[in-house]
Amino acid sequence: MTFSPGLMDGQRAVVVGGTSGIGAATALRLAHFGAEVLALGLNASGEHAPVHERIESREFDVTDDAHVRAVLSQEASVHVLVNCAGISRDREEYELEVFEHVLNVNLTSIMRVCSATIPALIRARGSIINVASMFSTFGSADRPAYAASKGGVVQLTKSLAQSYAAAKVRVNAVAPGWIATPLSDNLRRDQAASQKIVDRIPLGDWGEPVDIADTIVFLASPAARYITGVTVPVDGGYLTV
Ligand code: NAI
Numbered sequence: 017m018t019f020s021p022g023l024m025d026g027q028r029a030v031v032v033g034g035t036s037g038i039g040a041a042t043a044l045r046l047a048h049f050g051a052e053v054l055a056l057g058l059n060a061s062g063e064h065a066p067v068h069e070r071i072e073s074r075e076f077d078v079t080d081d082a083h084v085r086a087v088l089s090q091e092a093s094v095h096v097l098v099n100c101a102g103i104s105r106d107r108e109e110y111e112l113e114v115f116e117h118v119l120n121v122n123l124t125s126i127m128r129v130c131s132a133t134i135p136a137l138i139r140a141r142g143s144i145i146n147v148a149s150m151f152s153t154f155g156s157a158d159r160p161a162y163a164a165s166k167g168g169v170v171q172l173t174k175s176l177a178q179s180y181a182a183a184k185v186r187v188n189a190v191a192p193g194w195i196a197t198p199l200s201d202n203l204r205r206d207q208a209a210s211q212k213i214v215d216r217i218p219l220g221d222w223g224e225p226v227d228i229a230d231t232i233v234f235l236a237s238p239a240a241r242y243i244t245g246v247t248v249p250v251d252g253g254y255l256t257v
Pocket of ligand 1: 034035057077102192
């Protein structure tokens with residue numbers, strides 16, 4: 017059954033940060049394989065939100081504790097939870113308030129969302145996939161909060177994997193490299209900066225959101241039933257250089 021068209025028939029998937037870029041592509045792939053998908057995030061009816069008969073996009077702020085609990089506690093059974101919400105504020109992250117906000121959106125939100133969803137995940141024996149980054153491995157003078165938050169995502173993934181394993185809920189992460197999305201738009205348009213990046217990527221080009229989405233589908237599928245606590249780099253070999 018692995019990767020057959022009906023792979024996710026009858027399954028419920030929640031994609032937090034599913035209203036743009038990688039999360040939107042992931043929502044579309046999960047729906048393509050048969051899942052009923054709730055795509056949560058900002059600008060839920062904006063131009064980047066996924067459109068599919070099995071996807072409902074809803075406005076959602078991961079920093080709003082009460083709202084997160086209210087929405088997710090209504091889920092009876094969740095087979096796939098994807099934590100994809102993320103922001104970067106570049107050099108502004110040296111301001112403490114901004115630093116804390118980035119940590120909140122990129123890292124604390126995962127704890128908040130998982131805590132609210134775990135009863136529904138246990139009922140389905142589901143799995144969680146968190147979105148980390150190559151900056152989980154590297155430091156970044158230009159993005160101190162972003163890199164700290166993404167390092168934290170890898171460690172939180174391991175801790176939750178241990179914690180939820182007894183209930184047969186798996187927890188993994190993907191670490192995207194340079195992916196063409198609205199978040200990276202400005203950088204890609206800067207030809208000199210983009211070329212410098214591409215020169216360092218062994219596979220020689222930016223990745224596409226679907227490259228991350230397909231890895232998420234794999235980690236959510238029965239093909240990964242014995243995998244938990246890992247972070248899979250999807251970066252064209254960037255980390256090897
Ligand atoms: P994007 O800007 O296209 O999408 C970000 C998503 O996060 C959107 O759905 C947005 O609504 C949601 N979001 C942001 N703040 C939120 C909040 N307060 N509450 C709820 N949702 C919120 O960006 P992209 O590139 O698709 O990023 C998705 C994830 O992938 C992020 O975690 C990012 O850090 C990560 N990533 C992206 C890379 C890239 O090259 N594009 C590289 C490595 C990691």
